[in-house]
Amino acid sequence: MTTTTFSNDAPAGAAHVHAARVRTLDDLAALGSDELDRLYRDAPAPTGVERLAGRPKGRMLAVRHTDGTPLFGLLRAFASSNAFPWDGKTFEELQPEEGGGINRIKLLARRFDWFPFRTRLEPSVVDGRACVYLDYEQPGNPFFIAKIRDEIREVSPDLWLGPAMIKTGPRSAAHVLWFAVDFGEPSV
Numbered sequence: 001m002t003t004t005t006f007s008n009d010a011p012a013g014a015a016h017v018h019a020a021r022v023r024t025l026d027d028l029a030a031l032g033s034d035e036l037d038r039l040y041r042d043a044p045a046p047t048g049v050e051r052l053a054g055r056p057k058g059r060m061l062a063v064r065h066t067d068g069t070p071l072f073g074l075l076r077a078f079a080s081s082n083a084f085p086w087d088g089k090t091f092e093e094l095q096p097e098e099g100g101g102i103n104r105i106k107l108l109a110r111r112f113d114w115f116p117f118r119t120r121l122e123p124s125v126v127d128g129r130a131c132v133y134l135d136y137e138q139p140g141n142p143f144f145i146a147k148i149r150d151e152i153r154e155v156s157p158d159l160w161l162g163p164a165m166i167k168t169g170p171r172s173a174a175h176v177l178w179f180a181v182d183f184g185e186p187s188v
Helices: 017-021 025-029 033-042 070-079
Strands: 056-063 086-095 098-107 110-123 130-135 148-156 159-169 172-186
Touching (some): 025 159, 025 172, 033 148, 033 172, 056 070, 086 110, 130 159, 148 172
Antiparallel strands (some): 056 086, 086 098, 098 110, 110 130, 130 148, 148 159, 159 172
C-alpha cells in the first residue's frame, strides 16, 4: 500500500514512543486501554478515505475498565484466537471523500458479511480532531448496530486503531472498547 497523506494537526509535543514500537495487531494487543487512548490521540489526522480499500484482518484489543483484571487477560486471549467471531472489516472506496464497508463475522464453520457502514472524515468525539468515521446508520442495520460509533486513525503504516463506542447524543458517545484493522495483514 502507499503512504497516507496526513495533515499537520497532531497535538503539539505528541509522544510517539508507542508508535515507534507498534507495527502489528499483536503489538497493539499488548497495550492497555490508556496506552491505546494515547496512541489514538497522538496519531496524525487522516486527510481522506481513499486508501481504505481491502479486507484487513481485525482484532478487538481491549474492553474499557477491564485493565488489570482477570477478565482483561481472558478477553485478550479470546480476541486473538480463531474462535473469536469478528474477523475484521471489508472496505471499499465509493468516492474520494466517502467509502463503504461491512463487518466480517465467523460463526461455527460459516462466514458472514454483516452490518454495512459508510466511511467519511469527521471530527472525533474523542478529541475533536479528524478521524475516519464508520457510520452504521445504514438501511437494514438493526437499531442497536446503528447506535455504534467506530472511528479509526492510522497509527503505523497500514495499521488503523480506533475506539468502538455507543452513541449517547448527536456529538457524544460512550467508549466501550478498542479495536484495530491491519491492511498489511489481509484476511483470507
